[in-house]
Amino acid sequence: MTLNNFPQKWLSIIGIGEDGLAGLNNVARSLLDSAEVIVGGDRHLAMLPDTDHREKLVWTSPIKHSIAEIIQRRGQSVCVLASGDPMCYGIGVTLIRYIPIDEMSIIPAPSTFSLMCARLGWSLTEVELLSLCGRDPTLLHAFVYPHARLLILSADKQTPATVAEILVTQGYSQSEITVLEHLGGEKERIIPGVAATWDAKDVADLNAIACYCIPDSHTIPLSRVPGLPDLVYHHDGQLTKKEIRAITLAVLAPLPGQLLWDVGAGCGSIGIEWMRSERSCRAVAIEQNRTRIQYIADNAAALGVPNLQIVAGKAPTILKDLPQPDTIFIGGGLTTPNLLETCWNILPAKGRLVANAVTVESEQKLLQWQGELGGELTRIAISRAEPVGKFFGWKAIAPVTQWVVVK
Template identity: 60%
Template sequence: MKKWLSIIGIGEDGIQGLSAIALAVLEQAKIIIGGERHLAMLPPNDRREKITWKSPFDTSITEIINRRGESICIVASGDPMCYGVGATIIKHIPISEITIIPAPSAFSLACSRLGWNFLEVETLSLCGRPASLLQSYIYPGGKLLILSEGKNTPGIVAKMLTNRGYGDSKITILERMGGIHERIFTGRSASWQETEIAALNTVAVECIADVGIVGLSRFPGLPDNAFHHDGQLTKREVRAVTLSTLAPLPGELLWDIGAGCGSISIEWMRSNFRCRAIAIEQNANRLNYITDNAAALGTPNLQIIAGKAPEVIQELPTPDAIFIGGGVTAPGLFDLCWNRLRPGGRMVANVVTLEGEKTLFEWYEKAGGNFTRISIQRAEPIGKFLGWKGMSPVTQWVAYKSSLLTTELCCN
């Protein structure tokens, strides 16, 4: 099918800011789709059919698909593929049917105003997303560019920075960039009081930590006290080894079975913003810990499921990796998990009991893999002195699923 759908990025300077090619594509369209602000940029005498975005957004996507083949042009802010409508539409309509002509993104414009190197900046959007996503981007010396949900977003960002111990961070608001009403002003997070802010704004942050504040690394092995828990926590050193064994890659999905306070799945997701995880836990109090920890550590999109693993995982999406931190002795758990694991995926289990080790050896006899004994000692006070106190040794089993092994297990 020919290219019937076009998506054109448009800036605050409106139609007159479009390139000759973008303008020609827009003029040839029979139907124009966009937000009210974008459609208002068209000439008053433009009599073509115009459609504004509907809520929920999927309704508009369905309407576009139903009109496949008609000459449609979508007008959107800046670069449609940078947290924009284009990134959503491309999931439903192949690029072979679409023409995309971007304008400079808000991030590019902000970097040009501030003199920042785009490659050295952290970027994220809080439009329609939980503000707690910001938590994992905060670190000493970090430079952040944030697409705002609206005029209240800068205040939320300032409060979050201050609460994290970054009260001296410099916040710059860039309003309506590229238009005649462009405005730029700055302040400090701890003393932020600005309320007269345009709804269309981008927030730039230079993270400055208070004296004594230690940043939380995205590298596995956060301090134990970074998590709220009741003792059911994979300790820092064991957690670092476990995440190294799980080896998350961008876009991969983890099942965290017997999640406790969620430390493994949260650190999995912190490793890359595209990593996904599902935390499965049956204890109601621990479910609350997982929710709190996910928000506090910047992974609010962690999917949390209440219940026992064998009963609740059968309909879940196929995982790339599975971690079992509790409940290994549940009947049928191995077969169910192993059969659902994608070929090439890995399965890791940690146990501290003899019964758990017996179960893992049975799994080893079925799927192979290897064992590691993790023994950690920490120095703790003994009277006036320091002495070594050992934590319970952890037996870790890891196996990698191959297509050949899957066939053998099914046949047997």
């Protein structure tokens, strides 16, 4: 590979391993040497010799200011130094949102995940990848299941202890934890342990964590398939029951990257299970009741989707400033003036709307709209066996009328 492969490219993003600049290949070295401006963290810029007097930019917080500085230098030769593979939870993923790929060259080093698999003998295609750098640790809750192999990028030296605590509280106390420090460098070190007894005190800030999840004997794993047990949710009675929830998520039909509006979210169960179905799915929970808003936040964290967006307010007024959804679910408030009209008008072409009604008045509203717009109406009736004296009898859950329509 030569520089001729990169005509008219002004930005280069170069991955660096623990071996520093000495580990760069010829192409990366040439791009770095020819750069007029160098961008990186303090650790990366410190690798340059003191005699290097070229312009240097250190990442700011928020990072958008640094991105603006880079874009202002379009046409100059700019080199960004990054750790490992810039396209694996790295700065390359961020920059590509602002700068076209045909204006940049990306030269990766082996990712931390690849190095971890090489040390542990794990297959990279059979593990769960997760970063806790600048992210809520409760994200881990959605990744823990029996015999899962997790590779986790740490935020700092405290992260391994946080991960161990989460595994214990989730009922995986005997899980094997391996901390790998300074991978690929002279300071590389591997620290094995078990979640329940994890007590390493001198962990380096630059570390990554591998976990092999072993459930305790009493642990009941939670599936990623919709229809989680009702008891995993905190609520005040405004909860879509698990059978109805499973059917509702099936007709909502989440696809990777799609955005759901859960209007009248209650305790948040629909949005939460939408996000659990695929890690790139996004959801907005719209709820006006303050107590329920707290339930939504608590449930989202407990079930591993802390990034669920919670909007406090009354629909339809609050909806006008939200990003356009791919799918809308209305679980309450169907008789609210202009709610259905507003949701339908906001939906894009091929967008999907699902509404559940439990009252006669709400059901009449759905019958009216189905008559005008079509779609499918379904009556869902569920009964559960419950004790009746010494015997069991069937107790009906309130029936639900469901309308599903695609625009």
